[in-house]
Amino acid sequence: MTVDPTPIDPTRALAPRFAAALEAAFGAEYRDTDPLLQWSDRADLQANCSLGLAKRIGEKNPRAVAERLVAKLDASDIVERFEIAGPGFINITIKSEWLAAQLSERLGDARMGVAPTAAPETVVIDYSSPNVAKEMHVGHLRSTVIGDCLARLLEWQGHAVHRQNHVGDWGTPFGMLIEHLLDLGETRAIEELGVGELNSFYRAARVKFEESDAFKDRARKRVVALQAGDQETLRLWKILVDESTAYFDAVYKKLDVTLKPSHIAGESFYNPWLQSVVDELEEKKLSELSDGAVCVFPPGFVSKEKKPLPLIVRKSDDGFGYPATDLAAVRYRTQTLKATRMLYVVGAPQAQHFAMVFAVAKMAGWLAAPARAEHVGFGSVLGTDKQIYRTRSGETVRLVDLIDAAYDRSLEIVRENSTHIPEDEQREIAKAVGNAAIKYADLSSDRVKDYVFDLDRMVKPVGDTGVYLLYAHARSRSILRKVEKEHGLKAPEAGARLLIEHASEKRLVLQISKLASVLDEVTTVLAPHKLCGYLFDLSVRFNDFWNQCPVLQSEGDTRLSRLALVRATADTLKLGLSLLGISAPDRM
């Protein structure tokens, strides 16, 4: 006995019925016409295809087209009634019994009836990418949160996901960083880095570099030694990398992010292949020498005065720039990791850079169908003054300070509202609340736009916030706990009888039924904010149901049925939140 992999979603269940009706009414060539099924605020669903069809058929009256279509529709098991409205919209009311049966079958399923993808891929997600010996700041927040969400989603759908943390662990700054480390002494340097004092470490090195010619000279020589593979220099470099890795790991744990040290494949990782990238480009006659630098001029990219825009693969001083590293990474990911989909979760300003890298990679044959790469760009984090988010003194904000601030505010709120919960559990809840606040605020608006970071707003337990969703979830769990304790009733399992009687119950179940198609859309267009919107709507409908349909006070089949709805809601919220990277406590 296998569970029907067809999702509960009535738009999917109806799609083949429409295809058949379109063929019956207008001929085989109309079978594949999109019925344009949409969720509707005037009915449960609406189909908008009649208006376009009328034109194609040459029928003047779209209402007549709708009538012919409805006459051929065989869906009485799913649909209670079709109504033709306005110029020819088909409004659809779904049978409550059908919805109930669909949901009942999937009750208690860990995937809420959503089947894994039929076409699993190997997906590389490049995200977070902090710099070694440098503080993580708000700029890393978005990449980390968005990338981690996409990684969870795609993995859950059944894809093989490779998380790739492309940390900045190579390049000229390491000359001055290593020399500064030597000045401090290894022990003290490790101490400083160990407690996360990366800002002051980096800044001190920078100041010396700018103020002292002697230091600058040492730094330059050190860079040469590093690139030449000098053992002692590499050992010192490794100290910086290891200390930073431990620091990043602590931040990820704090933020509840799935990145681990093993996911790090930084710039240095690609060093062995940089020359061969250049060689291969030269062999394929794709590159040319321009002012002493090895450049590729991908077609379609022009700078000022219509000059072709180069991707500088090797600089005139023979050093490799980041384009070389990025190209080596593309080649590694398609050829070694066998990725067919690559996501680069990097700020929107780098759109042109990635467009050029991908174009060159295609020219070189490193990025060929079915493999494709997508730059998952995102906007800047702004302060409430609409300027780039900074501290009052104008410095960039440390990511850890931000997380801590959210945690502190959350703890205040939890202490105020959850006096019945012991203190150690309050702290755990506050961690979840703080992370929910930060992540939901980041994920809930269209990622490509800038967003305003407003801690006061995001930790509020009211409104469209992560905390509101956690509360809805905790309320639902509270009922399930209570009914078990007071009445000895367990949460209903698959097959339980569901009675959808009240309008708010139907609205709730319809919302639950959308999960599969929402998740599909979210991973297709890489838009976590659509999942946020879905979960917010679900919470609103649940709270409405809560107010209108008493569970514990009801009896018999009604109570069991409502319990099932509570369980389905709780499970859906928990699942959806977990895919966003947010953990939902059972009580708060």
Added chain:
RNA sequence: GCGCAAUUAGCUCAGUUGGAUAGAGCGUCGGCCUCCGGAGCCGAAGGUCACAGGUUCGACUCCUGUAUUGCGCGCCA
């Protein structure tokens, strides 16, 4: 100068492939506790979808132009 993106209610944001009356949240005002958790719910006020043209049965959505803002544009990553 060229290119990319953005512009929707006082504020922060949604708006599906071009579909009916452009939706939420916050804030404001007014209601709902003999009721499972009030961190909740319901209602009201609030809009020339930046502006001007165009495409069509129909435009927040597509096209052109203008304005404003942000970001890119050969050896920093």
